[in-house]
Amino acid sequence: MEMRFRRKFEAAHRFIAGENAGTLCSQPHGHTWFVTVTLGYRKPKHLSGFTNTLLPFETAKKKWHQWIDQNVDHCFMYNSKDPLLEFMLKENPNGRHLVVQGDPTTEVIAATFKAKFQSFLNEIDTDLVCTSILIDETQTNSILFEGDPQEHLPRMSPSQSYWWNRPDFSTNDLVSFA
Numbered sequence: 001m002e003m004r005f006r007r008k009f010e011a012a013h014r015f016i017a018g019e020n021a022g023t024l025c026s027q028p029h030g031h032t033w034f035v036t037v038t039l040g041y042r043k044p045k046h047l048s049g050f051t052n053t054l055l056p057f058e059t060a061k062k063k064w065h066q067w068i069d070q071n072v073d074h075c076f077m078y079n080s081k082d083p084l085l086e087f088m089l090k091e092n093p094n095g096r097h098l099v100v101q102g103d104p105t106t107e108v109i110a111a112t113f114k115a116k117f118q119s120f121l122n123e124i125d126t127d128l129v130c131t132s133i134l135i136d137e138t139q140t141n142s143i144l145f146e147g148d149p150q151e152h153l154p155r156m157s158p159s160q161s162y163w164w165n166r167p168d169f170s171t172n173d174l175v176s177f178a
C-alpha cells in the first residue's frame with residue numbers, strides 16, 4: 001500500500017558541463033515541472049482499525065509543499081560551478097537559488113528531492129519511507145527514481161551536511177560552495 005501526491009512548480013536551469021555545454025540546454029530556459037512523491041511502510045504493517053491511514057495526506061504533504069511552493073517554485077537551478085550563480089547572488093541576493101554539484105539535470109534533481117522528502121518524513125514517522133520520486137520535466141520527459149539517493153548522487157565529502165539531507169527549507173549550501 002502506497003500513498004502518492006503530486007505538485008507543480010515552475011523553475012529554470014541551464015547546463016554548462018562537458019558535452020552538455022554544446023546543446024540547446026546550455027541556454028537558460030524554464031519548464032513547468034511536476035513532482036510526484038510515493039511513500040509507504042518500510043515493512044508491512046496493519047492499518048490501526050481506528051484511523052486506518054498510513055498518515056493523513058495533509059500531514060504528509062504540509063512541509064513538503066511549503067518547501068516546493070516557497071523555495072523551489074520560480075527558482076533557478078545551478079551547477080555550483082556556473083559563473084551565472086555569482087552574478088545572480090549579487091543581482092538577486094534574496095532570490096531562489098537551488099544549487100547542485102554538476103549540471104542541474106532532472107536525474108540529480110530527482111535524487112536530491114527524494115533525500116529531502118525523506119528527511120521531512122523522518123520527522124513525522126520513522127516507519128514510513130519515500131519509495132519513489134517521479135519528476136516530469138516536460139509533458140514528455142520524466143525521471144523516476146526509486147533508489148537510495150546517497151548511492152546515486154555525485155560523490156561528495158562525507159563529512160559535509162548537504163541541503164537535501166537537512167529537514168529545513170534550504171535549496172543550497174552557499175556558504176560551503178563559496
Ligand SMILES: [Zn+2]
Pocket residue numbers: 013025029030031
Ligand atoms: Zn531543461
